[in-house]
Amino acid sequence: MADQQSEQGAKRERDPVTGLLEGDDGNQRCWWHGGLDDYQKYHDTEWGWPVDEDRRLFEKICLEGFQSGLSWLTILRKREGFRAAFANFEFEKVARFTEADVERCLNDSGIVRHRKKIESTINNAKRAIELKAEFGSLAAYFWSFEPSPENRPEKIDFETARTLGKTAESTALSKDLKKRGWSFVGPTTVYAFMQSMGMVNDHLEGCCCREPVEQARTDFTRPVPL
Structure with a gap:
């Protein structure tokens, strides 16, 4: 998570040992949101909560x-x-976007204007249709790569969290997606996706979101291929 001091004032300082950062509400959280309001909201309400909606x-x-x-x-x-x-x-x-849509996106200051990434999104949409046809949903496909508990660290502390840039499962998912024609889906990118969509719970020990997220994952019904 990159330093955002230049974007919105000084970030709060994390505890150097635990990696936790105390908010205005007195709760301890993972360090990476830096106390920025929008980033903290994302941390609290989205990151790590299990998702099975194909669009998301x-x-x-x-x-x-x-x-x-x-x-x-x-x-x-x-x-x-x-x-x-x-x-x-x-x-x-x-998937039905044309070259005109690519040019429109390249002129859109509201997004990151990178031709290859724009074209990749269109390509990946076509590949997503193929995945849905094969598995019944994108969710069923992606969740089939969820790590088994025995392959997860026993404890997600600050030291461990900093080693989790990619895993065997994210590497396997990345490899399979690339085989199916997807692009911009390297192992590190895929692991960040798995973290955010709740396929793993990488909230730190002591973070106020860790237990609620873990309970949500326990209660979550994993989608299966049709």
């Missing part, structure tokens, strides 16, 4: 691709612009 899954994996080389906060603050530019990430609609 497609949106997130595309936005993770756009993030490559940037910070997630940059993408988060442009998310509404991306939704407007890419038909709210309804992949059946995005």
